[in-house]
Amino acid sequence: MIIQVLNGLVYGGMLYILSVGLVLLFGLRRVVNFAHGGLFMLGAYAGYAASMQFGFWGGVVFSVVALAVLGALLDRLVFRPLQNVDHMITVLVTYGLLLVFEDFVHTVWGADLISVRVPALLAGTIGIGDTQFPVYRLVVIAVAIAVALGLSAWLHFSRAGLYVRASSVDSLTTAMQGVDTERLSIGVVALGTALAGLSGVVAAPLIALSPSMGSSILIESFIVVVTGGLGSFVGAFIAAIVIGQVHNFGVVYLPNVSSMLPLLLMVGVLIWRPTGLARTQS
């Protein structure tokens, strides 16, 4: 039982790191980024490619930095121009980007599944109760917790974090106070895409790499963001944990309908609270 909960936390943690990037992006640019799953996939492949040369940890660093740079470029070329256009266009353009990323990976690495080895340092298992649990999985949970705590501390105790929170609810007023919200947005979008890269590279040893790996997790990360309350960091955290559990429970006990469960949960939450878990006022 405790093993099931831990596995749920591993998936939920991964989902959180990915989803929180979506939240950041939506907050600053009001863009719903369908390419986010593609960034998750690119992060995994970038880490895999770099790890051939520089080892697993080199791959992690490379992936995060590369995705941050890509995010800054995307902000300039795609997200900023999209922030004031019809939402349908945003969906089409970012979905198109997802396809471009998938095609790119398909061309460079092919469609075959690639598995990434857990780094030697974390390859062991640890006894929990009377079963053995992989150390690497515990590390994934720890990384997710570190990201959550770090992000929350940054948002609430730093000046830049205050600007980010202010700008995601009223960017004009924030700019009127003297904040360069354009520069802030580039940084925040880069942070969001870097986190997508991080989640991809961290997830790589747990799931096989394939060009389509981004599409399936994208749906669940959207469910996390919507269930949590669009734009809410705390909501996304809670929703990711819950959906990680639901996902894992489904895979183990109800394999036939497992992919439906998170969706049903979202519908349930939205009926109970139309603005999502974290949004109490309108």
Added chain:
Amino acid sequence: MSLLELESVDAAYGKAKVLHGVSLKVEKGERVAILGRNGVGKTTLVNTCIGVARLNGGQVSFGGKKVSTIRAFTAARSGLAIVPQGRRIVPGLTVRENLILGSAPNRSGPWNQEAVFNLFPILRERADTLGTAMSGGQQQMLAIGRALMANPDLLILDEPSEGLAPVVVDELGDALVRLAQNGTSILLIEQNFGLVHKISERYYVLSKGSVVEQGSMRGLSLESLKKHVSV
């Protein structure tokens, strides 16, 4: 030195032209009012200074320097702090956080949280509650405090008395008088003649996007101001 100068400014929202050849000036230490009915373009003057309305012609200068490209943050960083119409307290931030936001231009001067709390003691009491949870008058005080946190050379207020009860307007007026006595330069956009008469030394009257009248408030009683200014 003029803190704010508009020379023959034409401004528009998209194709909708709102300001036509507006010229006005606020010198250091001055307290100037802009009067005019709803919809004549008073807020558009402010919006032109932050790039929300497009400058189609003419020239805008902050602190004696021509502004070539106006961005939303330019005015604040050049020492012009705006108390916007409708206050625009940022939701989700506490009173204190709204004040810290105001200090973003990072200019030195007499204003800090403590000084703002001394001017508006209620803000100290409510420091850790959400800014938007306060009453309209308190939010207006917060908006003014937030602007002061920038240690501005010029304080621009867009209809601060709008929607407030007369007693609250009086309280606000007293605070503005105190600021005026300390030599704060003020550009006050108002339709409340009493407040304008209390604060300003000079006025412009705006009508249909143009300055139709201007003058000195010296020796002008409140009654004659009302009569004189046919708005």
